[in-house]
Amino acid sequence: MKIGPLNHVGVAVPDIEEAMETYRTLYGATDITVPFDMPTQGVKVCFVNLPNSQIELIEPLDEQSPIWGFIQKNPKGGQHHVCFEVADIHEAVDAMKAGGATVLGEPRIGAHGTPIIFVHPKDSNGVLIELMETPKDAH
Numbered sequence: 045m046k047i048g049p050l051n052h053v054g055v056a057v058p059d060i061e062e063a064m065e066t067y068r069t070l071y072g073a074t075d076i077t078v079p080f081d082m083p084t085q086g087v088k089v090c091f092v093n094l095p096n097s098q099i100e101l102i103e104p105l106d107e108q109s110p111i112w113g114f115i116q117k118n119p120k121g122g123q124h125h126v127c128f129e130v131a132d133i134h135e136a137v138d139a140m141k142a143g144g145a146t147v148l149g150e151p152r153i154g155a156h157g158t159p160i161i162f163v164h165p166k167d168s169n170g171v172l173i174e175l176m177e178t179p180k181d182a183h
């Protein structure tokens with residue numbers, strides 16, 4: 045397995061509308077997608093589209109959200125994960141396990157509509173890594 049392009053950087057935020065406004069007014073971002081709920085993941089998501097990548101803004105939907113604790117520890121929000129594309133998610137899972145890394149959960153459909161997994165931060169210098177199968181119509 046070999047990681048492909050950086051797809052996005054995930055940023056957990058307490059208020060997605062406020063965060064969108066910051067990217068709009070402070071940084072001049074003009075292409076931000078409409079936020080949508082992903083109840084299965086417990087988050088509301090939108091993307092700030094950049095020429096070479098995306099910032100994924102994620103807000104917890106409720107106290108059951110996997111990022112609820114992160115926001116409690118980081119009330120202003122914070123950098124949460126980094127996402128790389130891979131050609132095949134099952135091949136990636138096998139390669140992670142063969143390499144002794146801890147894969148968090150089973151492959152599931154992510155915000156881009158393709159299968160994703162997360163790899164525990166302890167396996168990558170404290171960074172939570174998302175691996176996402178490259179959308180078939182991309183690149």
Ligand code: CO
Pocket residue numbers: 052053054100125127174
């Ligand atoms: Co992500």
